[in-house]
Amino acid sequence: MSDNSETAIFMQYIRNFCIIAHIDHGKSTLADRLLETTGTITSRDLIVNQVLDDMALEQERGITIKLHAIQMKYQHTDGHEYTLNLIDTPGHVDFTYEVSRSLNACEGAILVVDATQGVEAQTISNLYLAVEAGLEIIPVVNKVDLASAMVDTVSQGIVDLLGCELSDIIPASAKSGIGIQEILAAVVERVPPPQGDSTAPLQALIFDSVFDPYRGAIVYLRVVAGTLKEGDRIMFMNNGKVFEAEEAGVLLMKKRRTGALTAGDVGYMIAGVKDVADTNVGDTITHADRPAAEPLPGYKVVKPMVFSGLYPTASEQYEELRDALAKLKLNDSSILYEPETSVALGFGFRCGFLGLLHMEIVQERLEREFNQTIINTVPNVEYVVVAKESLNRLVIDNPSLMPELGKIDHIEEPFITAQIITPAEYLGSIMKLCMDRRGVYMNTTYIDPTRADVHYEMPLSEIIFDFYDKLKSISRGYASLDYDFKEYRESDLVKLDILLNGEPVDALSSIVHRGKSYDWGRRLCSKLKTLIPRQMFEVVIQAAIGNKVIARDVVKAMRKNVIAKCYGGDISRKRKLLEKQKEGKKRMKQVGNVEIPQEAFLAVLSMEQ
């Protein structure tokens, strides 16, 4: 492909790779060890924590949410120094598309499998993405020094999966430093160097972007063809917007400005882009004056799968919440939000998220980084309501917008293909769980004699609640899940309303399958009963479909709340206590004469199945 010999020589000493691993299988530890061994960082830097996870949230969850990249210099035994670019990938089903873009920035992938756990669905799904992207796979069995390691079984599983030789697998322990040199050598020897013509029209793949309040978007990219220089007029091919490249460089522990990036390089670019939404992952950067004929393949607009209402606890904080969301979106363009109004909660926003985890992350970031106290309503998927007669298709992302029953011809909901990998002994319980969640069985294959790979088609709405937790609990943590959107299908769905003392609370409405609605309503009422505190007056909780009440529960009126003693020395203290309690009440939403605590709006999520 390359006819530029100088670039080809440079490129010969570059390797771009990533690490594919399931959560907790040791990806971060391995990354740290590679950085340490190549002298990119000292072991003292590592004491703080694993380097690739720099968001506090990521560290707590053990999940790499945002992508990063880092460059290392490695002195190989052949006497040459190699530039190794490690590109990090997220490890959760919510972020499959981002993973696929990161993989496209690499030529190779280290597949890390925990010797005590074996291959998991997440790993397989990312592995398939890597194979699809034409990556060279270096299989590594990690944690071989643990007593519970099953190196032979796990290695055999990898051989069956990859069709590789047993001898291709590197036994390692990132923690103890076993196999690290072998892995680095394999990256150089087995991963092909990048190819590409540095004189061709520019094509650079965006695999991530973050927002810097002073510099605007910092775009992380892989140059596939051509050369990007500071001062160049560049264009984002997806939206045609043109900017001037102010700064370009490579990524070490910090950014290092190099002035230019050529085919094969991984690095960053700053171009005064004020809105990260302009720097979409998967988009191609080219020169405005000499554009590439085609963008790089595989770009897609990420669509939110899960929707939920976000409301300020105190209505006067609406503006603050709006500003916080706007700032958050600067960093995370996958969040969608638009204003909405709820009878129960007042002014707020309907937000779209990539998945439930993404929703939780956004909620936590709003609370921690932006100091917002918010009420999060029950998440739901996007439904298509087909109207009678006109057969118009109406897309609904909020149950309270559902038209009257009489006007509906039918309702469609999103289905996904779920892939579950589990030790065979849990297969029966897992299949039962999938059936309970309206799953349609597709097939089962065996990765090895003890591990099954099951496929189901399921409504997405059945996955977003507690499916993953259930799956983990019935398989003692061994089963893993991955899913992909399949299509919209007609389902027998109804809108279930919750009434408190006869008043419908729109924010508590949900769309459920008719066959499950009675059970759902009953459980929701009984959950709400435990979440709504006793108040001065009795609270009657009802679940209803249309005008028909299908379940009922009662929170009895408070029996006693009176301070026994109040004399001269108690008056100030009592007044202050009252003030404090009033503050506490502000965290509740008043609907009619009922005070509803924040947690109640997410009752569905904590419902006993």
Added chain:
Amino acid sequence: MPGLYVHVPFCETKCVYCDFYSVEGMDREAAFLTRCVEEIDRRGDALQAKETFTSVFFGGGTPSLLRAEQLGALLSALRRNFTVAEDAETTVECNPGTVTRGKLEDYRALGVNRLSFGVQSFHDDDLRFLSRIHTAREAEDGIALAREAGFENVNLDLMFSLPGQTPARWLHNLERARALGTTHLSCYSLTVEKGTPLAVMVERGEVRTASEDSDAQLYELTMDTLASWGFAQYEVSNYALEGYACRHNLTYWRHEDYLGFGPSAHSTWKRRRSWNVSSIRAWAEQIAAGGDAFSGGEDLTDAMLRAEHISLRLRSEGIRRSVFQKMFGSDIVDDNPALLRQCEASGLLEISDDFVRLTRKGMLVCEEICLGLT
């Protein structure tokens, strides 16, 4: 009209549930008396109060540990610095284990006309649990001595919702109190106060407090039983035969002014509330140094006064709409029409032309209604 309070901070032993300031033993008795007289004199000079005080209350601690001449010295100090009404209600809190007939007769001679006995229970096992220094028998004897000494106006403090207390056991206490001819009863639901040994016992799971339902049941039993015996409930925890309501405590609940002396005592005087330091040593040092012994205070704003007025009035005689209107410029009913009417409809409140008053049922949820109104 205003009242005077003296905090006598000594106890033989501290009770597990009590969070009032006191020290065990009488080591600092002499210093206390000297400094307390000094404090009264100094405040008298500073305030030059023209008002007539209609009550004097010796609380504690255990004021009945004081000998008559000691109590007399404090009373004289109060009378020479403030205008104390001829017929002022003058109360001494007594621990039944600390009184003799002679002492009570001497108290009487000093002008003390009301005694308040901390009895808590007529069951010895309850008394041991509460770490009281007296037995049930001694409590009965103490009250008999009060009668013999000529006291007619006698209050008993009793406590309900003790761990494991049945309605029958509680009723027995009320019956004993009635049989002893008491004119006033304070019946408190056991409250676990922070920092007390009881709080630690509860925290450790050694003591189980009563459930909300059982607490409410005993409270209702108290209200109903005492009402049937002619005791009018004039505050959340206080009941009196006609003419025996405690004048001094009504000062607090009517949101009137009071002056307090001794460690930890509070005063409210002309929209200023201040409180003495809760340490006999620090208090005595500050007084000896020639100043006051306040450790804190606040000027009461209209909003604070309003909140206090509602909360104090609601738990006692009720909010007088005309008085409220005059003080705060609005009608309490107009301020919260929905809540008040709903409470009225549910039988929690009585609303008349001039009063908003809790019903028996409303007393149970007094704080909840306060929260809604303030």
